[in-house]
Amino acid sequence: MTDETLQAIRARIDEIDDALLRLVNERAGAAAEVAAAKEAEGRQADFYRPAREAEVLRRLRDANEGPLSDEDITRLFREVMSACLALQRPLRVAFLGPEGTFTQEAALKHFGHAIHSQPLQGIDAVFREVESGGAEYGVVPVENSTEGMVTHTLDRLLSSSLQIVGEVELPIVQNLATNATALPEITRIYSHQQGLAQCRLWLETHAPAAERIAVSSTAEAARLASEDSQAAAIASDAAAERYGLPIHQASIQDGAANSTRFLVLGHESPEPTGEDKTSLVIARENRPGGLAGLLAPLARYGLNMTRLESRPSPEGMWEYVFFIDLMGHAEDPDLKRALGEMQQLASLLKTLGSYPRSVD
Numbered sequence: 001m002t003d004e005t006l007q008a009i010r011a012r013i014d015e016i017d018d019a020l021l022r023l024v025n026e027r028a029g030a031a032a033e034v035a036a037a038k039e040a041e042g043r044q045a046d047f048y049r050p051a052r053e054a055e056v057l058r059r060l061r062d063a064n065e066g067p068l069s070d071e072d073i074t075r076l077f078r079e080v081m082s083a084c085l086a087l088q089r090p091l092r093v094a095f096l097g098p099e100g101t102f103t104q105e106a107a108l109k110h111f112g113h114a115i116h117s118q119p120l121q122g123i124d125a126v127f128r129e130v131e132s133g134g135a136e137y138g139v140v141p142v143e144n145s146t147e148g149m150v151t152h153t154l155d156r157l158l159s160s161s162l163q164i165v166g167e168v169e170l171p172i173v174q175n176l177a178t179n180a181t182a183l184p185e186i187t188r189i190y191s192h193q194q195g196l197a198q199c200r201l202w203l204e205t206h207a208p209a210a211e212r213i214a215v216s217s218t219a220e221a222a223r224l225a226s227e228d229s230q231a232a233a234i235a236s237d238a239a240a241e242r243y244g245l246p247i248h249q250a251s252i253q254d255g256a257a258n259s260t261r262f263l264v265l266g267h268e269s270p271e272p273t274g275e276d277k278t279s280l281v282i283a284r285e286n287r288p289g290g291l292a293g294l295l296a297p298l299a300r301y302g303l304n305m306t307r308l309e310s311r312p313s314p315e316g317m318w319e320y321v322f323f324i325d326l327m328g329h330a331e332d333p334d335l336k337r338a339l340g341e342m343q344q345l346a347s348l349l350k351t352l353g354s355y356p357r358s359v360d
């Protein structure tokens, strides 16, 4: 490529950037008009609209002809909306910390970077912060494809008045990060209990003699390992980078397709978007065919169940409650009718929230 050609292309890029600059600011102005109208109607709580954001992203993905991928378009426009929203007031989002956890990554993926983030110690603390109004939204892990359900989150959902307002799925890549120069120097390996479990085979093969120490998060593991040259952490890229810990071996998780699902917690369910999910918890007294009978209305209305999980009931020994995820919104006519019929049969039916399906 000659210097002249390069200069000509760069001049074109500058022109496009100028147009983009004008357009994103024009868009921010329009979003501010919407916010002003909401404020005039006293609907300040409505500034963040997850259903509208899902619609914006889905429409753009459908229109996208490349060369950027749908994932790139989603990421870019999420950040644009995040910045537009922060012009009014940055959202306060609590998540399972400390900084550098996968939950933080999930929170940023869902809300964009223009938020006021509040890393907290423990799932319970995240629930409490949103319940008390200290944060408007919270993000907690709920399910890992290798390790199964995060039972603490399920149990807390049962007792909380919060609603699930969104879901985020994140591929989980675990790394061995350490200041040691060779594997035999490592005598201790820190991680969250889920991180250790997700890399069990790798550890048995490559570091069978090292002591495995479960700590409160993979970020905390990286912090501890950064202070001890005989230690390593199993942690994310973000956590290793945050504590300046070199990655000795990348991507050591046993399942190639290791991913975690996170829930976004808030106070009110978003309105239907046409592509939604509903989560609920149900129970019926223990008798033969009890669960099958309880679920019969779902089959009758042709509703799709994507998850069924049992947990011991807080009410009594050998009693169970069932966590269910369904396709559809609780306000969709068929789902509404089915839920009404299930309510008649159940000793407990609590809707945990209807929310747009994740847009990745």
Ligand SMILES: O=C(O)C(=O)C[C@]1(C(=O)O)C=C[C@@H](O)C=C1
Pocket (backbone or CB within 6 Å): 031, 034, 035, 047, 048, 049, 050, 052, 053, 056, 080, 081, 084, 085
């Ligand atoms: O459409 C709205 O209700 C807006 O407030 C605008 C907008 C946007 O930037 O597109 C901003 C924030 C909301 O979360 C959803 C959408």
